[in-house]
Amino acid sequence: MARSATATIDLSTIAHNLNQVKIFTPTSKVIAVVKADGYGHGIIEVAHALHNADLLGVACIEEAIQLREAGIKTDILLLEGFFETSELAQIEQYDLQTVIHQQAQLDQVCAFQPKNPLTVWIKLDTGMHRLGFVLDQFDAVYQQLQSSSTMATIHAMTHLACSDERNNPLTTAQTNRFKATLTNIDIDRSIAASAAIIGWPETHVDWVRPGLMLYGVSPFADQTGADHQLRAAMLFQSKIIAIKQIKQGESVGYGATWVAQRDSLIGVIAVGYGDGYPRLAPSGTPVLIEGKRVELVGRVSMDMISVDLTDLPGTSIGDTATLWGAQLPVEEIARHCQAIPYQLLCGLTQRVAITYKNGN
Ligand SMILES: Cc1ncc(COP(=O)(O)O)c(C=O)c1O
Missing domain, CATH: 2.40.37.10 (Lyase, Ornithine Decarboxylase; Chain A, domain 1)
Known part of the structure; x- marks a missing residue:
């Protein structure tokens, strides 16, 4: 008997779960997070199943190139940005969008001279203290990007530390800080991953970034995907x-x-x-x-x-x-x-x- 451990992935459930995201956040655009091999489900197959997403989120250039080489045409965002300057040429070649979260990336992206302008997401640290510019830096970062001739579009995002805890005040604090920093600027924003999409409607701004829920799984420790009308893939x-x-x-x-x-x-x-x-x-x-x-x-x-x-x-x-x-x-x-x-x-x-x- 051949070894029998198998995983069966039902791609129709992933498409269903994307529709559920749109029910939670009908007016937001969706960055479908497919990093880490589509959370173990197979990045290429998952990306095909998510062809209705507005943008695909990956963790590194290798994942993005894997998608492009498989013929995926959906826009792709490097959620952690680039790790080396040499990746900027690939970002242009493969038509990718990038996050920038620190000064070195900002300087490198502004010094880069692509033939076609880039779309860049400024990541702000509102309290997670992992990646992101501190809020006081935002104006300077934005000005520097705007004055560079190579930027097509500038968006802003932040990531929440505790949105899987229903009453944690840090989520409201992070959301308010982010919104306050961007009050007077006409810029697309993104705050929510799965837990905030399900549990924190005030975080549903221009873009949302679901990962786990696309695979039919609940981000809340005491619930399952079925509680949110999601289907396990x-x-x-x-x-x-x-x-x-x-x-x-x-x-x-x-x-x-x-x-x-x-x-x-x-x-x-x-x-x-x-x-x-x-x-x-x-x-x-x-x-x-x-x-x-x-x-x-x-x-x-x-x-x-x-x-x-x-x-x-x-x-x-x-x-x-x-x-x-x-x-x-x-x-x-x-x-x-x-x-x-x-x-x-x-x-x-x-x-x-x-x-x-x-x-x-
Ligand atoms: C920046 C960012 N956005 C969105 C996600 C998706 O999160 P989730 O799988 O909880 O929806 C992740 C996942 O780690 C992430 O790092």
Whole structure:
């Protein structure tokens, strides 16, 4: 039997989720974030499915070039800007837009002389303290860009630190600071990623930047995508490869961390951390066998996990095990492993065969 850990990506759900973004923010344009291989779903296939997005957001020039070389014509934005001056020629060649977030980038972009003017996004730090110009610098940055002959359009964006916490006052503070800085300037703005699109309407300005929600997943720790009418795009599955009976008091797996409290039927599934199943998933993490819930027992190993089939005696070798998907939200698995769904989705390894479908 060929190794059976597979991910099935339903591209029609990604298109559906983009429509949901537009229901949340009907008047905003959408920067669909497809970095990190489309959050593990396959950047090219995802970009095709998102052909109705206004702009695609990537983390680096390599991702942008990958999209262009695959024939993607949608506008593309480098969300972290360029890392080296030499990328400016590629930005022009591949017709990309770039963020600038610090003075060196500003100087380099202003010194660059492209044949066609560039679109540049000024990133402002309103309180996340990761990337971005401090707010007091905005006027000078804007003036310097405007006086450079090579700028077609200048937009402004910021990123929120705590928008996945419903009542965190930092979101309002960041939003107000951003809006106040740009009060007297006619410039397109962008604030919201998924959590703010869902939870903070005041952040829905000219552009929004959804990532996680496009893949059908909730950014809120206590919710799932279905709570926001989103549909999970990834179905991660494998198969049962062995079933064995153990006696009460016997243990399962490395470290003998799980000990049977009764005579137990144990199923072994061909998936492990070598496939991207989280190593820290504890005993008790749910798995579906042919759609029915069972619990993981013992430690996750590189190629295998074990589950307790005692209450599911009809199970056979070859039965399908769902690790996450529409019927078993990745948000729930992430909660069990003290992880975030972003991490699990991006974490599938190359040995997991990905197949694509479009609806049923
Ligand atoms: C600048 C920026 N905008 C938008 C996003 C999308 O965020 P989310 O996946 O939470 O929607 C990210 C993701 O990390 C980001 O870094």
